[in-house]
Amino acid sequence: MTGRAVRERIRGSNKEMLDDDTVEKYLSTAKVKSGKDGSKVTTVVATPGQGPDRPQEVSYTDTKVIGNGSFGVVYQAKLCETNELVAIKKVLQDKRFKNRELQIMRKLEHCNIVKLKYFFYSSGDKKDEVYLNLVLEYIPETVYKIARHYSKSKQTIPISFIKLYMYQLFRSLAYIHSLGICHRDIKPQNLLLNPETGVLKLCDFGSAKHLVRGEPNVSYICSRYYRAPELIFGAIDYTTRIDVWSAGCVLAELLLGQPIFPGDSGVDQLVEIIKVLGTPTKEQIKEMNPNYTEFKFPQIKSHPWQQLMLTKMSMPRSGTEHQKIRVFRARTPPEAIELVARLLEYTPSQRISPLQACAHAFFNELREPGTCLPSGNELPPLFNFTDHELSIQPSLNSVLIPRGIQTGQSSGESSTAQDTTAPGAASEHGPSDSASTPLQNASGSTLVVNGARASVPAPTSPPPPVPRPDHHPFEPIVQKTKGASGRDEGTRATPGPSANCINERVVPTVWCVLHLGSQEPGRTGRTQRREG
Incomplete structure (x- = not known):
């Protein structure tokens, strides 16, 4: 098998196509409004990380960047309903494939593994640009x-x-x-x-x-x-x-x-x-x-x-x-x-x-x-x-x-x-x-x-x-x-x-x-x- 054939085989292994229906199902348009104290409150429709797919409205505020890299950007935010701090990892999604990180994290539930609370997709500034947002517990x-x-x-x-x-x-x-x-x-x-x-x-x-x-x-x-x-x-x-x-x-x-x-x-x-x-x-x-x-x-x-x-x-x-x-x-x-x-x-x-x-x-x-x-x-x-x-x-x-x-x-x-x-x-x-x-x-x-x-x-x-x-x-x-x-x-x-x-x-x-x-x-x- 040639080197190119091996690379193509690797690229296609263990990957699933991300169809438009999936993007449409989890795509959320953020609604932004001012809170009682004048803070910026963002509301999205997100799906719980574990359990059945039951999208729900999630509002968060006090957003600030705490990390970035080739993978994307990580924000710190506070959930309005519980005042709990969370980390939101925003990564550019390749529409050809389902995100492997999301697939894996939805399977994991352990006291020594960071918990995925919610996830949602959002549109980017460019046409057909889609971002995956992982809402994680903040440590x-x-x-x-x-x-x-x-x-x-x-x-x-x-x-x-x-x-x-x-x-x-x-x-x-x-x-x-x-x-x-x-x-x-x-x-x-x-x-x-x-x-x-x-x-x-x-x-x-x-x-x-x-x-x-x-x-x-x-x-x-x-x-x-x-x-x-x-x-x-x-x-x-x-x-x-x-x-x-x-x-x-x-x-x-x-x-x-x-x-x-x-x-x-x-x-x-x-x-x-x-x-x-x-x-x-x-x-x-x-x-x-x-x-x-x-x-x-x-x-x-x-x-x-x-x-x-x-x-x-x-x-x-x-x-x-x-x-x-x-x-x-x-x-x-x-x-x-x-x-x-x-x-x-x-x-x-x-x-x-x-x-x-x-x-x-x-x-x-x-x-x-x-x-x-x-x-x-x-x-x-x-x-x-x-x-x-x-x-x-x-x-x-x-x-x-x-x-x-x-x-x-x-x-x-x-x-x-x-x-x-x-x-x-x-x-x-x-x-x-x-x-x-x-x-x-x-x-x-x-x-x-x-x-x-x-x-x-x-x-x-x-x-x-x-x-x-x-x-x-x-x-x-x-x-x-x-x-x-x-x-x-x-x-x-x-x-x-x-x-x-x-x-x-x-x-x-x-x-x-x-x-x-x-x-x-x-x-x-x-x-x-x-x-x-």
């Missing part, structure tokens, strides 16, 4: 912004928050992958975050696709820093495990304070990966893309992830030199490094599934009774698994569900599934990772070692300081701690009003240089969105 922050907040302070995000963010990301991925849906653009910018409640929600399904085994897909997808190696090798029959790789890159970035693979181009991206993982073997390349025939790579050995100080080989144009670099900061938990290693595997089938990641020992602290946010507030819902979620990999349920937690509660959907992967999705099966590792509750009352519990005395600590008025809700309250000699032993993040809150010891950040050139923390590759 104020992103993980990217939170990471930058710490980066500017020369700190990395506390481990406790990394656990909270990543657990919810993996849970959302487990849900969409069970439906055969691949997001294809996992990155910190697409992880919405409510800093008051700690709730994380996956957003932006503009690149998402329902993967069907045997149907080709474009390989030039996903933002560069988070692009799986099989995509770099040009694979068109990849699986949902490309999202798992991207999630591993996000986890590593939060641990490091900067991207782990900051490539300047597609080729350079592969070089950055090879510096850490070593040169892929022919067998690994075949697993990533059976049709790839070029095997001319510099031979670099992989390094054990557990080594904090790694010897990474730089590859100048002439000669070879070695440079010792620190990949992870010295106090990074070994469970975190082990989880990164399980996610960033060359062979897609060897990467653990999102649900296996949720069951990993790295997240054991979240399952400890009494754990809460540093503000003293309760953790967001983490264990309200639906029957659908519990049926994805039942063998993991005993690890996923803490004792005393009611299961089968609704988090937005109640469909059922078997202990098999949805058609077209990557296999979710693999060895269970449920080994216990040492973890202490912040109160000091319980110590867990290899599944055994023992009572330990509560540590003595100074009273918590009072938060500053400008204190960021997800910034630990830091205070000095002194040893028996009276000398400062470092700084300590104080959980706040509750003694059982997630406690975090903050140490000076050891900045990690992964790229031989200078890189700005948080820099991302541009998202490529193409049909297929």
Whole structure:
């Protein structure tokens, strides 16, 4: 099959024509009037995101632009009836096809996925120009912004928050992958975050696709820093495990304070990966893309992830030199490094599934009774698994569900599934990772070692300081701690009003240089969105 034939096949796969009747059905003419306070009120006829098609009038006001790009424009607005803030994503619609993002979002209902409230079509300024408007729940922050907040302070995000963010990301991925849906653009910018409640929600399904085994897909997808190696090798029959790789890159970035693979181009991206993982073997390349025939790579050995100080080989144009670099900061938990290693595997089938990641020992602290946010507030819902979620990999349920937690509660959907992967999705099966590792509750009352519990005395600590008025809700309250000699032993993040809150010891950040050139923390590759 020629390259052109493949492109045409990809372009036509998994796409449905958008007929004029559909446009006419959902097309809405906005009515604008002045409110009682003189504000501009816009009224449209919109259809609810979930459930039956029952168009209704929806009025909103206080509209302002909060984002724009090649995809379109995002507005913030306030619904007049409920005073609820929403985000309206307005994208130019190709009338030849139905919008894949809309089709997918209407199927999704999960506590860690941004909710589609309404949608409607609107006419543009030009003839035959049609826009799709997605009315989404508004969530104020992103993980990217939170990471930058710490980066500017020369700190990395506390481990406790990394656990909270990543657990919810993996849970959302487990849900969409069970439906055969691949997001294809996992990155910190697409992880919405409510800093008051700690709730994380996956957003932006503009690149998402329902993967069907045997149907080709474009390989030039996903933002560069988070692009799986099989995509770099040009694979068109990849699986949902490309999202798992991207999630591993996000986890590593939060641990490091900067991207782990900051490539300047597609080729350079592969070089950055090879510096850490070593040169892929022919067998690994075949697993990533059976049709790839070029095997001319510099031979670099992989390094054990557990080594904090790694010897990474730089590859100048002439000669070879070695440079010792620190990949992870010295106090990074070994469970975190082990989880990164399980996610960033060359062979897609060897990467653990999102649900296996949720069951990993790295997240054991979240399952400890009494754990809460540093503000003293309760953790967001983490264990309200639906029957659908519990049926994805039942063998993991005993690890996923803490004792005393009611299961089968609704988090937005109640469909059922078997202990098999949805058609077209990557296999979710693999060895269970449920080994216990040492973890202490912040109160000091319980110590867990290899599944055994023992009572330990509560540590003595100074009273918590009072938060500053400008204190960021997800910034630990830091205070000095002194040893028996009276000398400062470092700084300590104080959980706040509750003694059982997630406690975090903050140490000076050891900045990690992964790229031989200078890189700005948080820099991302541009998202490529193409049909297929």
